[in-house]
Amino acid sequence: MNMIEAINDALDIMMARDPDVVIMGEDVGYFGGVFRATHGLQKKFGKNRVFDTPINECGIIGAAVGMAAYGLRPVPEIQFADYIYPGYDQLVSEAARLRYRSAGEFIAPITVRSPFGGGIFGGQTHSQSPEALFTHVAGLKVVIPSTPHDAKGLLIAAIEDNDPVIFFEPKRIYNGPFDGYYDKPVKPWNTHPDSVVPEGYYSIPLGKARTVREGEAMTVLSYGTMVHVAAAVCAEKGVDADIIDLRTLVPLDIEAVEKSVEKTGRCMIVHEATRTSGFGAELSALVQERCFYHLEAPIERVTGFDTPYPHSLEWAYFPGPVRIGEAIDRLLGAE
Structure with a gap:
C-alpha cells in the first residue's frame, strides 16, 4: 500500500469495528477527500457516518468536540494543515482541556487528520508545517507517520485513544516512497519495504519511536x-x-x-x-x-x-x- 491506501484501510477497519467512529470534513463523503483518503467509505458506511461539512474549520472541530463529549469518536479531516487555524481555538480551549475541566467526567477522543508539509507546489496556503503550535498545547497528542505501515497502525491507535490527537500526514510521500530528494516516487513502490502493510487490525503505540x-x-x-x-x-x-x-x-x-x-x-x-x-x-x-x-x-x-x-x-x-x-x-x- 501507499500511505493514502493505508490510511483509508485504517479508517475502514475502525469504522467496521466501532459504530461510534464517524468521519467528517470538506469533501470527505461523496468525493472521497481531495487526496482520496476517504474514498468509498461513505458508500460503505452511509451518509450518517461519513459526511461532508461546510467550509468552516472552527465549526468542524467544534462539532467534533460536542460529538466526542456525547460519546462518539469523530475523525474530522482538515483538508490542508494550513486551514486548521480557524479551528485552533476549539482545539486549545475545548478539546485539549475537556478531560481536565470535567474532572474526567468527559473525554475528547477526537482524531484530527490533516495533510501537511510541502511537495505539491501549494505555496503559502497549502504547504505549511504547523506541528510545533500543537506540541505546545497540554492535552493534545501529535502524530506524524513516515511510512504506510506506521500510518495505518498509528491512525488506529489515535482513533482508539481517549484524548485528542492531531494526526499530520506528510503529503509529499502520500503516493509512495520517493528517491529521498525530489517528488518522484520510487518505482515500483509496491515492492518497497516501507509499503508492506499487514492486512486487518493492528496498532502501533503512541509515544514509541x-x-x-x-x-x-x-x-x-x-x-x-x-x-x-x-x-x-x-x-x-x-x-x-x-x-x-x-x-x-x-x-x-x-x-x-x-x-x-x-x-x-x-x-x-x-x-x-x-x-x-x-x-x-x-x-x-x-x-x-x-x-x-x-x-x-x-x-x-x-x-x-x-x-x-x-x-x-x-x-x-x-x-x-x-x-x-x-x-x-x-x-x-x-x-
Missing part, C-alpha cells in the same frame, strides 16, 4: 518526509548514522532519543518547518539537558527557513542534500 537504521557515528532525529531525506543523504555520504523516526512528537519517546545520543555523542535534527521555535528547538533543549556529558559536538538543526513558504522555490526551502550534508560535515569534523 522507530529506529530506521542503527549506527555509531551520529544520531539523526526526524519525522515525516524528512526521515527519508536525511536517510538518503547519510547513505549517499556513507555516514554510519543512527536514524530515529520519532513518529509521535507528543508523547515523545525521550528514552529512545537519550539512548541513541549517549551512544553516538553527536546529534542532528531535521524537520521541514521553520527554524525559530520549531519542534527541533525543543528536541535540542532536551538533548542538551539530558545528554550534555555525552555530546562531542554542538547539536545541529537543519530546517525550513524563517520565511513565508515560497511557491516556486519549494525545493530550496526543504532541507536537502546540500544543507544536511554540510551539517553532517560540521558534526563529524568537530573536535
Whole structure:
C-alpha cells in the first residue's frame, strides 16, 4: 500500500469495528477527500457516518468536540494543515482541556487528520508545517507517520485513544516512497519495504519511536518526509548514522532519543518547518539537558527557513542534500 491506501484501510477497519467512529470534513463523503483518503467509505458506511461539512474549520472541530463529549469518536479531516487555524481555538480551549475541566467526567477522543508539509507546489496556503503550535498545547497528542505501515497502525491507535490527537500526514510521500530528494516516487513502490502493510487490525503505540537504521557515528532525529531525506543523504555520504523516526512528537519517546545520543555523542535534527521555535528547538533543549556529558559536538538543526513558504522555490526551502550534508560535515569534523 501507499500511505493514502493505508490510511483509508485504517479508517475502514475502525469504522467496521466501532459504530461510534464517524468521519467528517470538506469533501470527505461523496468525493472521497481531495487526496482520496476517504474514498468509498461513505458508500460503505452511509451518509450518517461519513459526511461532508461546510467550509468552516472552527465549526468542524467544534462539532467534533460536542460529538466526542456525547460519546462518539469523530475523525474530522482538515483538508490542508494550513486551514486548521480557524479551528485552533476549539482545539486549545475545548478539546485539549475537556478531560481536565470535567474532572474526567468527559473525554475528547477526537482524531484530527490533516495533510501537511510541502511537495505539491501549494505555496503559502497549502504547504505549511504547523506541528510545533500543537506540541505546545497540554492535552493534545501529535502524530506524524513516515511510512504506510506506521500510518495505518498509528491512525488506529489515535482513533482508539481517549484524548485528542492531531494526526499530520506528510503529503509529499502520500503516493509512495520517493528517491529521498525530489517528488518522484520510487518505482515500483509496491515492492518497497516501507509499503508492506499487514492486512486487518493492528496498532502501533503512541509515544514509541522507530529506529530506521542503527549506527555509531551520529544520531539523526526526524519525522515525516524528512526521515527519508536525511536517510538518503547519510547513505549517499556513507555516514554510519543512527536514524530515529520519532513518529509521535507528543508523547515523545525521550528514552529512545537519550539512548541513541549517549551512544553516538553527536546529534542532528531535521524537520521541514521553520527554524525559530520549531519542534527541533525543543528536541535540542532536551538533548542538551539530558545528554550534555555525552555530546562531542554542538547539536545541529537543519530546517525550513524563517520565511513565508515560497511557491516556486519549494525545493530550496526543504532541507536537502546540500544543507544536511554540510551539517553532517560540521558534526563529524568537530573536535
